Amino acid sequence: MFCKDIQSALLPILSHYDPDQVVWIVDEQVHSLSGDFQGCYGGVTGYETISEDDKSLQTVERIWDLLLEKGITRRGLLVAVGGGVLTDVAGFAAATYRRGIDWVAVPTTLLAMVDASTGGKTGINYKGMKNMIGAFYPPEETIIWSGWLETLPAKEMLSGFGEIVKMGLIEPSAVNHQPSDRLWEALMRYDLDTMPIEDLTPLIKACVEAKERIVAADPKEEGLRKVLNFGHTFGHALEQFSIINSQLSIIPHGHAVLYGMVAETYLSVVKLGCPKEVLQQLTQMVIHYYGKPECKCSDRGKLIELMKRDKKNEHAGEINCTLVRGIGEPVINQVITEAEAEEAWEYLFSL
Numbered sequence: 497m498f499c500k501d502i503q504s505a506l507l508p509i510l511s512h513y514d515p516d517q518v519v520w521i522v523d524e525q526v527h528s529l530s531g532d533f534q535g536c537y538g539g540v541t542g543y544e545t546i547s548e549d550d551k552s553l554q555t556v557e558r559i560w561d562l563l564l565e566k567g568i569t570r571r572g573l574l575v576a577v578g579g580g581v582l583t584d585v586a587g588f589a590a591a592t593y594r595r596g597i598d599w600v601a602v603p604t605t606l607l608a609m610v611d612a613s614t615g616g617k618t619g620i621n622y623k624g625m626k627n628m629i630g631a632f633y634p635p636e637e638t639i640i641w642s643g644w645l646e647t648l649p650a651k652e653m654l655s656g657f658g659e660i661v662k663m664g665l666i667e668p669s670a671v672n673h674q675p676s677d678r679l680w681e682a683l684m685r686y687d688l689d690t691m692p693i694e695d696l697t698p699l700i701k702a703c704v705e706a707k708e709r710i711v712a713a714d715p716k717e718e719g720l721r722k723v724l725n726f727g728h729t730f731g732h733a734l735e736q737f738s739i740i741n742s743q744l745s746i747i748p749h750g751h752a753v754l755y756g757m758v759a760e761t762y763l764s765v766v767k768l769g770c771p772k773e774v775l776q777q778l779t780q781m782v783i784h785y786y787g788k789p790e791c792k793c794s795d796r797g798k799l800i801e802l803m804k805r806d807k808k809n810e811h812a813g814e815i816n817c818t819l820v821r822g823i824g825e826p827v828i829n830q831v832i833t834e835a836e837a838e839e840a841w842e843y844l845f846s847l
């Protein structure tokens with residue numbers, strides 16, 4: 497649900513629960529920055545978390561403890577207010593406490609609005625593996641208020657923007673339900689540096705609606721939902737390489753996926769005849785907002801080794817990608833050769 501005023505969106509939902517049965521889990525940054533919102537819950541009674549390191553079993557235990565301490569029964573409600581880390585971990589705590597209590601997601605980052613709060617995936621990292629433990633457990637409601645974005649740092653805005661770009665490429669979504677105005681074209685007109693955040697709202701809406709459609713058709717990621725992995729085969733390898741290589745600064749996930757989309761759109765042109773114009777537009781956008789990747793062409797062998805170990809591959813050692821035939825025409829399960837992967841890395845590093 498999109499809203500102009502977060503309090504009036506939340507109050508009808510809260511009215512279904514005994515006030516003593518409602519627990520708030522609020523991101524610490526959001527808590528300190530959003531004074532107005534505090535009026536809605538009368539001071540934090542919940543828990544606060546801030547970084548990917550908090551996406552752990554310990555945090556889930558702390559939330560379970562809080563729910564127990566407050567005597568929350570199966571009729572209770574957990575309200576999770578924060579970015580994707582917080583909604584993933586709080587959603588997982590809600591999924592598992594007393595075999596599941598109701599929860600509401602209030603995403604406060606662009607990434608959580610367009611991606612993490614839709615689709616019902618909740619979870620935590622475990623033994624160094626991202627999102628290893630989790631559950632499909634959708635919230636009763638996701639309440640999206642773009643006002644949160646006013647305080648979001650530029651780096652986090654860019655991370656979420658990448659997911660909108662991805663959706664623009666894989667879905668023929670219409671903005672404001674105007675079939676002639678596709679998300680991709682609307683993105684080409686939107687300038688993140690100068691345009692007001694309200695103008696981003698129709699793009700966020702188009703993105704959420706597209707993800708809802710995809711997830712409704714394939715809730716457990718058995719086929720169609722794999723289109724959402726576009727950019728991730730190359731992107732994950734790049735992100736992981738920057739983490740294990742101490743000479744590089746860590747490439748944030750959203751940025752890495754954007755670079756991955758450039759490489760995978762290059763392959764889409766070569767293998768599936770995707771129009772070159774799409775690759776040019778994407779490349780220009782990525783260079784404008786994200787700059788060039790720090791890696792060198794000589795790193796491509798190590799990157800390919802990482803791609804072969806990607807958990808999305810159906811057979812050991814192969815490289816599997818989602819590619820696009822054109823805007824809104826994704827094709828899943830595309831196996832690519834090492835030579836093709838090398839060529840795509842070369843394109844990316846020659847920018």
Ligand SMILES: NC(=O)c1ccc[n+]([C@@H]2O[C@H](COP(=O)([O-])OP(=O)(O)OC[C@H]3O[C@@H](n4cnc5c(N)ncnc54)[C@H](O)[C@@H]3O)[C@@H](O)[C@H]2O)c1
Binds near residue numbers: 615616647
């Ligand atoms: N469940 C899913 O389907 C799904 C999909 C995509 C990503 N994710 C997960 O989402 C996580 C990333 O989420 P994220 O990018 O939102 O990161 P995040 O939750 O770490 O938030 C980023 C930073 O922004 C701060 N912040 C949050 N809201 C703010 C605001 N309004 N103003 C200022 N600062 C604010 C947070 O404190 C944090 O420091 C990853 O763990 C990823 O695995 C889940």
